[in-house]
Amino acid sequence: MPDVDVLVVGAGPAGAVAAWHAKLAAPGLDVVLLERDRAIGAPVRCAEGVGDAGLREFANPDGADWAARKITKVIFQAPDDTEVVVAERGVGWILDRTRFDAHLAAEAVAAGAQVLVGAEATGMSRNGRGDDRWYVRVKERGQDTVYRARVVIGADGVETMVGRWAGLDTRVPSRDMESCAQYVLQGIDCDPDAIYLQFSEAIAPGGYAWIFPKAIGVANVGLGLVALKTDGRNARQYLDAWVARRFPNAARTGYTVGGVIVHTTIKKTYADGVLVAGDAAHMINPLSGGGITNAMKAGRLAGRTAAAAICAGDTSERRLSAYHQAWMELLGDDHLKYYRIKQALESVDDAFFDKLARTVNRIPQEKRSIGRIFTHALIKHPQLIPVAARFFV
Amino acid sequence: MRRVTPDTIAVVDLAVCDRCGLCLPLCPPEAIHLALNVLTVDDAACTGCEKCVAPCPVGALAMVAYA
Numbered sequence: 001m002p003d004v005d006v007l008v009v010g011a012g013p014a015g016a017v018a019a020w021h022a023k024l025a026a027p028g029l030d031v032v033l034l035e036r037d038r039a040i041g042a043p044v045r046c047a048e049g050v051g052d053a054g055l056r057e058f059a060n061p062d063g064a065d066w067a068a069r070k071i072t073k074v075i076f077q078a079p080d081d082t083e084v085v086v087a088e089r090g091v092g093w094i095l096d097r098t099r100f101d102a103h104l105a106a107e108a109v110a111a112g113a114q115v116l117v118g119a120e121a122t123g124m125s126r127n128g129r130g131d132d133r134w135y136v137r138v139k140e141r142g143q144d145t146v147y148r149a150r151v152v153i154g155a156d157g158v159e160t161m162v163g164r165w166a167g168l169d170t171r172v173p174s175r176d177m178e179s180c181a182q183y184v185l186q187g188i189d190c191d192p193d194a195i196y197l198q199f200s201e202a203i204a205p206g207g208y209a210w211i212f213p214k215a216i217g218v219a220n221v222g223l224g225l226v227a228l229k230t231d232g233r234n235a236r237q238y239l240d241a242w243v244a245r246r247f248p249n250a251a252r253t254g255y256t257v258g259g260v261i262v263h264t265t266i267k268k269t270y271a272d273g274v275l276v277a278g279d280a281a282h283m284i285n286p287l288s289g290g291g292i293t294n295a296m297k298a299g300r301l302a303g304r305t306a307a308a309a310i311c312a313g314d315t316s317e318r319r320l321s322a323y324h325q326a327w328m329e330l331l332g333d334d335h336l337k338y339y340r341i342k343q344a345l346e347s348v349d350d351a352f353f354d355k356l357a358r359t360v361n362r363i364p365q366e367k368r369s370i371g372r373i374f375t376h377a378l379i380k381h382p383q384l385i386p387v388a389a390r391f392f393v
Numbered sequence: 394m395r396r397v398t399p400d401t402i403a404v405v406d407l408a409v410c411d412r413c414g415l416c417l418p419l420c421p422p423e424a425i426h427l428a429l430n431v432l433t434v435d436d437a438a439c440t441g442c443e444k445c446v447a448p449c450p451v452g453a454l455a456m457v458a459y460a
Contacts, residue, residue: 045413122428139429159414159427172418179415179450227447235450257450259415 004030006306007136007149008113009121009162011035013292014278015155016104017058017299018306022153023111025307031113032147033105034138036120036156041101045157045258046292047182047212047220048095049195054293055093058300059103066099068214072193078357079200079350086368094195094212094220095292104296116140124152124165126273132315134273150315151306153275155299158259160280166271172282174228176263178207178289181235182222184214184254188247192216199353203242205229206346207289221247224260224289262286264339265332270320277302283327287338294331301326356381399441401456403434410453416445 006022008015011033019033037043048068052061061067071092076084105115119140126134136147154162163170188211190196196211203209206226213219223239230238236257243250261282269281277283278295285294305323309315359380360373403425410432417425424438425445434445436459446454 120429157414159417161417161427164423170418171421171423174419174444174448177415177419177448179448181450230447232447234447234452236452256413257411257415258413259418259448259450261418 001146001148002032003148004032005150005310006031006153006303007134007147007151008033008153008155009136010155010157010278010280011040011105011115011117012101012155012157012278012295013104014280014283014295014299014302015153016040016101016108017296018153018155018275018277018303019113019115020104020108020111021300021303022307023108023113023303025304026311027112029307029310031108032149033108033113033115034119034121035105035115035117038118039098039102040105040115040117041098043256044097045256046097047180047210047222048097048214049092049210049212049290050095050292051092051290054297057293058296059100059107061093064103066096066103067093068096069094069192071195071213073191073195075191075194075196076357076360077196077198078354079198079202080354080357081198082354082357082361084357084360084368085194085365086373087365092195094214096214121156121162124162132273149273150310151273151275151320153277153299153302153306154280155277155295155302157279158261160276162274163266163276163280166274166276168266168268168271168274168276170266170276170280170282172261172263175206175226176261176286177226178224178260178262179227179235179257180207180222180224180260181239181257182220182255183239183243183252184218185221185243185247185250186218186253188217188219188221188250190219199350201229201350204238209239209242221250222256260284260289260291262289262339262342264336265327269324269327270317272317273315273320274317275302275306275320275323281327283331283335285338286335286342297330298327301330352381399439399459401441401443402436402439402459403441403443403445403454404457405432405434406453406455407431409451410449411451413450416449416454419444419448 124136204223206229207224209223277298284291
């Protein structure tokens with residue numbers, strides 16, 4: 001039976017960074033990173049956008065093969081297609097996740113972790129009788145192997161089986177699940193330095209539609225919606241309607257679907273010998289739906305906490321709760337605020353967004369910062385004051 | 394969770410399902426499982442609440458009469 005110190009389930013950004021930083025924190029530990037799929041990073045279930053500052057804490061995008069486009073503009077589109085351009089230097093990047101995730105996994109390997117692809121955790125249990133290790137069943141090339149691990153880090157995404165097996169409550173209410181669908185479109189006309197976000201109840205009720213460029217004439221074009229607010233069509237059908245209107249002649253060269261949890265962090269992200277990180281712990285910004293940087297930050301905390309706990313000979317949930325506390329201080333409490341804004345915004349309608357877009361367009365473009373837009377919007381649209389108030393309460 | 398035998402339960406069409414895992418955390422009794430690239434609904438645990446049906450991005454889940 002393979003005996004390991006840290007077993008990380010899932011080699012996305014959370015898991016790869018967790019394995020990497022567990023090794024950096026304690027090079028003597030045995031760290032194994034499992035990936036269910038046969039290639040790290042594929043299939044892509046992501047719009048691939050990430051902010052510049054958060055990304056640079058983990059990897060340098062300048063000239064990297066995993067960075068598809070540098071983004072310098074955000075173009076908000078009102079329901080009536082009125083555009084509001086917000087330009088800021090170094091806003092962010094569109095990644096190539098197949099390469100980016102592999103890059104992070106390679107960092108983990110360079111630090112001394114072992115990575116297994118095509119290896120799926122299918123269940124885990126503990127023995128009791130004073131044995132505090134987890135026994136994780138892993139299916140690899142048709143063979144079952146049981147790994148004995150001191151700490152299991154669940155970085156297994158939206159389905160979060162590790163959290164479930166550890167007895168954590170990882171369920172989410174329907175109103176906080178964005179159902180997403182996305183095409184890779186080729187031969188489209190859009191600004192390759194900008195991301196486009198369109199808000200409209202008719203296009204993506206309860207969410208937004210996006211265009212994220214991957215190259216000149218190529219973009220991830222998708223949307224996320226809340227099923228409770230739809231007219232009965234599913235996300236793929238809403239996307240088909242939007243793409244048919246916006247890009248009737250584009251070639252659809254790929255598609256993906258998936259769920260984005262726009263909830264707050266799960267109440268408990270730890271158990272005896274278990275930590276959960278990233279999407280698995282609902283660590284997504286509930287306003288933007290962005291999760292990559294959050295996942296990496298949580299993975300770093302999880303890897304360090306696991307390593308320190310093992311070195312101290314105490315992997316109890318009491319000790320591992322330090323991870324939860326550190327996460328809440330770092331970003332978890334901010335996500336609570338974003339969640340309140342999201343709830344408040346649910347009460348505004350398409351006509352309001354159309355008017356807001358016109359208001360903001362009266363600010364000269366070079367003076368448009370998010371802060372100035374926010375202030376201006378509050379003065380012109382007092383309906384937004386309760387939204388702002390909820391942010392600060 | 395107390396379970397009353399439901400009139401209908403959720404079933405998945407594996408020819409349509411994309412294995413994205415979105416429905417798993419939506420299921421109150423955690424009756425949906427994803428393992429070895431197959432999504433399954435545990436019909437003994439499903440309460441027929443339908444919370445998994447509309448959010449499926451591709452419409453792979455539907456309710457059927459509980460036999």
